[in-house]
Amino acid sequence: RAAGPHARSVWMMARVSASLVGFGEALLVYKPAPNAAPALDVTPVLESVGGAELNSVVALARLAGGPQGLVAAGGRCSYVTVLPTGPLGARIERMAMSAGVQVLCHRQLDGGEVGTGHVSHDRMHYQRAHSSFARLNPQIFDWPVYLAGHDWLHLTGITPLLGEGPHAAWAAAIDAAAPAGCAVALDVNWRPALGTFEALWARIRPKLPGVACVVLSETALDCLARMPADALGLGLGAQADTAMPRYEHRYQALGHLRKLWGVAIVACCFKCPEAAFAASEGGMGSRAAAAAAVGNTIKAGGNVRWSVAATAGGLATSLDAPVHHRPVQATGGGDAWLAGLVSALEPPHKYPGGLPPPEALRAALMRADLVAALAQASHGDQSRAGPGDLERAEALRQRSPGGAGPVYLDG
Numbered sequence: 001r002a003a004g005p006h007a008r009s010v011w012m013m014a015r016v017s018a019s020l021v022g023f024g025e026a027l028l029v030y031k032p033a034p035n036a037a038p039a040l041d042v043t044p045v046l047e048s049v050g051g052a053e054l055n056s057v058v059a060l061a062r063l064a065g066g067p068q069g070l071v072a073a074g075g076r077c078s079y080v081t082v083l084p085t086g087p088l089g090a091r092i093e094r095m096a097m098s099a100g101v102q103v104l105c106h107r108q109l110d111g112g113e114v115g116t117g118h119v120s121h122d123r124m125h126y127q128r129a130h131s132s133f134a135r136l137n138p139q140i141f142d143w144p145v146y147l148a149g150h151d152w153l154h155l156t157g158i159t160p161l162l163g164e165g166p167h168a169a170w171a172a173a174i175d176a177a178a179p180a181g182c183a184v185a186l187d188v189n190w191r192p193a194l195g196t197f198e199a200l201w202a203r204i205r206p207k208l209p210g211v212a213c214v215v216l217s218e219t220a221l222d223c224l225a226r227m228p229a230d231a232l233g234l235g236l237g238a239q240a241d242t243a244m245p246r247y248e249h250r251y252q253a254l255g256h257l258r259k260l261w262g263v264a265i266v267a268c269c270f271k272c273p274e275a276a277f278a279a280s281e282g283g284m285g286s287r288a289a290a291a292a293a294v295g296n297t298i299k300a301g302g303n304v305r306w307s308v309a310a311t312a313g314g315l316a317t318s319l320d321a322p323v324h325h326r327p328v329q330a331t332g333g334g335d336a337w338l339a340g341l342v343s344a345l346e347p348p349h350k351y352p353g354g355l356p357p358p359e360a361l362r363a364a365l366m367r368a369d370l371v372a373a374l375a376q377a378s379h380g381d382q383s384r385a386g387p388g389d390l391e392r393a394e395a396l397r398q399r400s401p402g403g404a405g406p407v408y409l410d411g
Contacts, residue, residue, distance in 0.1 A: 016060070016063045016064045016065075016069075016073060016075070016343045016344075018060060018075055018151055018152060018342045018343050018344075018345075019075050019076040019077070019149060019150040019151045019152070020056070020057055020060050020076075020077050020078075020150060020151070020152045020153075020154055020339070020342055021057070021076075021077075021078040021079070021080065021104075021146060021147060021150040021152070021154070021182070022053035022054060022057040022079050022080070022153075022155075023053060023079075023080040023081070023146075023153070023154075023155055023159070023169070023170065023173050024051055024052060024053030024081065024133075024155070024156060024159050025051055025082075025115055025128065025131065025133035025134070025159065025162060025166070026049065026050070026051040026054045026079075026081050026083065026092045026096075026115075026133075027049070027051045027114070027115045027116055027117050027126075027128065028047060028048075028049060028050070028088065028091075028092075028114055028115075028116050028117075029047070029048050029049070029050035029116070029117040029118075029119070029381050030045045030046070030116065030117070030118045031045060031046045031048075031119040031329075031379075032044070032045060032046070032119065033045055033046045034046070034328070046379055046380065048379075048380035048381045048382065049091070049092050049095045049381065050117060050380075050381030050382070051081075051381075052156045052158055052187065052189055052334075052335050053079070053155065053156055053158075053159075053335075054079055054081070054092075054096060054101075054382075055332065055335035055336070055381055055382050055383070056154050056187075056335045056336070056338045056339045057077045057078070057079045057096070057101050057154065057339070058077075058095075058096060058101055058382050058383070059335060059336040059338075059340075059371065059375060059382065059383040059385070060075075060077050060339035060342065060343055061077040061099045061100035061101050062100070062383060062384065062385060062386050063339060063340070063343055063371065063383075063385060063386065063387060063390055064077075064100070064343075064387065065100075065386060065387045066098075066099060066100040066386075067100035068100075069100070069387060070100050076102070076149060076150060077099075077100060077101045077102065078101065078102040078103075078104055078150065079096055079101050079102070079103050079104065079105075080104045080105075080141065080173075081103070081104075081105055081106075081133060082105070082106045082107075082108060082112075082132050082133045082136045082140075083105050083106075083108070083112075083114065083132055083133075084107070084111070084112030084113055084114060084132040085107050085112070088114040089105075089107070089132075092114065093105055104146055106136070106140050106141075108132035108135070108136075112131065112132030112135070113130055114131060114132070115127065115128030115131035115133060115134070116128065122330075124191075124193065125193065126191075126193055126194070128162070129163075133162065134162050134163045134165070134166065135163070135165065136163075136165045136166060136169060137165060138165050138166075138168035138169035138172060141169055141172065141173070143172060143173055143175075143176035143177075143180070144179070144180055147173075147176060147177060147180035147182045148180055150180075150182050151182065151183065151342070151346065151347050151350075152182065152183050152184075152185050152342045152347060153173060153174075153182045153183070153184045153185070154185050154187070154338060154342075155170060155173065155174065155184060155185070155186050155187075156186070156187045156188070156189040157186070157187070157188045157189045157190055157191075157200050157203075157204060158189055158191055158194065160200065160203040161191070161194040161195045161199065161200055161203070162194065167203060171207060174207045174210040175210060177210060181349075182347075183212035183213065183347030183348060184210060184211045184212055184213070185211075185212065185213040185215065185338060185341075185342060186204070186207075186211045186213070186214050186215065187215040187334065187335075187338055188200070188204065188214065188215065188216055188217070188220045189215075189217070189334070190217070190219065190220055190223070197220070197223040201224075201227065201231065201233075205231065205232055208232070208261045208262070208263060209262065211263050212263060212264045212265065212347060212348050212349070213263065213264060213265040213266075213341075213348070214257075214261070214263055214265070214266045214267070215267050215268070215269070215334075215337075215338060215341075216254075216266065216267070216268045216269075217268070217269060217334065218250070218268065218269075218270060221253065221254070221268055222240060224253075224257060225240035225243070225244060225253060226240045232257075232260055232261060234253060234256060234257065244287075245286060245287065245288065246284065246285055246286055246287065247280055247283050247284055247285065247286075247287055247290075248284050248285075250268070250287075251308045251310075251315055251317065254266050254267070254268055254308060254309070254310040254315070255310040255314070255315060257310070258310040258311065258312075259312075264311060264312075264348035264354060264355070264356075265309055265310070265311055265348060265356070265361070266309065266310045267307060267308065267309035267310075267341070267365070268307065268308055268309075269305070269307050269333075269337055269368075269369075269372070270283065270305070270306050270307065270308070271303050271304065271305040271306075271333070272290050272303065272304060273302070273303060273304070274303070274304055274324065276289075276290035276304075277290070277304040277322070282319070283304075283319050283322065284319070302324060302326040302327075302410075303324070303325055303326070303327055303373075303376075304322045304323070304324050305322060305323045305325065305333070305369050305373055306318045306319045306321075306322040306323070306365075306369060307337070307365040307368060307369055308365075309361055309365060311348075311355055311356065311358075311361065312355055313355055313358060314358065316358050316361040316362040316365060317362065317365065318362065318365040318366045318369050320404075320405070321366050321369075321400070321404050321405050321406055321407070322369070322406050322407075323369045323370055323372075323373045323406070323407045323409065324406060324407065324408045324409065325373040325376065325377070325408075325409040325410060326409070326410045327373070327376035327377065328376065328377060328378065329376060329379055330376075331376075331381065332375045332380070332382065332383065333372035333373070333375055333376045334372065335375070335381075335382075335383075336371045336372045336374070336375030336376075336383040336385070337368045337369070337371060337372035338368070339368075339371060339383070340364075340367045340368035340369070340370065340371030340372060341364050341365070341367070343364075343367060343371070344360075344363055344364040344367040344368075345360065345361065345364035346360075366397065366404070367390075367394075370390065370393045370394065370407065371383065371385060373393075373409055374389050374393060374409075377409070377410070393407065393409065396408070396409070
């Protein structure tokens with residue numbers, strides 16, 4: 001395996017003091033209410049404020065203890081967006097501010113709308129093509145001012161597919177980050193409802209030189225394995241599945257992509273049901289065996305979650321210390337994972353040689369996995385985990401074998 005357990009002091013970092021600014025679209029998200037009995041004409045729903053970048057910033061602010069905790073820790077969480085005037089835009093802004101997030105918001109005055117997401121039959125359907133954010137003017141953003149004083153800029157692959165204005169603003173933010181001393185953490189976060197992976201990658205690829213950390217899902221990793229080499233993919237085409245039959249091959253692929261792109265960190269989050277984890281030899285063996293064991297990840301025995309990251313120094317992983325948990329919903333983990341990572345990791349340029357030490361990176365991965373699992377313990381798009389929740393979860397880790405072993409949440 002890529003890395004073995006380390007001493008307790010490596011991972012046990014109660015400090016949450018990162019400074020993060022996110023840019024993206026905030027949504028109102030509607031999901032079927034838990035345990036509701038829907039009818040054709042009436043469906044009880046759960047309404048929540050969402051948006052991947054906002055979710056991450058809110059998660060970090062809450063981990064730090066909200067407004068007072070952020071001040072005490074010397075951290076700062078900010079969110080740049082465009083919202084319409086009126087009660088819906090104001091609701092989103094109030095929610096973010098209540099968590100301790102500074103909202104750097106431009107208001108659209110000419111009858112704009114808030115984008116919405118609707119979950120039906122376990123699929124997300126968007127109504128956001130005519131939102132205030134989708135129609136933004138990219139010239140309104142003063143990026144040097146917005147980025148000043150932040151360690152990390154969090155972006156996703158959602159924004160560049162929302163229209164030419166959002167794409168231009170997203171690209172300008174990346175260009176402005178390095179001069180402002182801010183590292184870009186880009187979660188590819190491909191949403192098929194917004195466009196093809198090829199269309200997204202055509203917009204991400206030219207901006208990779210300005211990105212410090214790229215975060216992938218397993219789905220994105222599969223797409224990049226098939227992507228031609230001249231498009232900065234692995235060039236495996238239709239042979240991708242047979243070329244990477246085991247999990248360990250996928251971990252090695254992260255190293256190949258990092259070298260190809262020249263970024264400091266390429267990370268991937270892995271998760272599967274308990275039975276699948278056992279069938280895959282604890283996350284090292286056959287993915288086909290894991291796939292055969294996959295059932296409903298919410299109702300059938302819980303999840304196992306772990307992460308792997310590649311740097312120029314090799315691979316770091318939390319595979320020896322996975323988190324076992326029972327999520328109440330399937331979404332929200334990835335956004336919280338990013339918050340957990342930056343809560344424990346300095347931007348690469350602040351480390352000697354621009355390279356995080358392996359033990360620091362592994363500790364950050366373990367923190368991120370815990371935060372992701374905590375986020376999925378409650379309904380709604382955003383994590384409600386505070387410093388006490390994180391402290392209790394990390395105390396479970398401390399009591400594990402060697403002080404850095406598996407964690408079993410919810411018993």
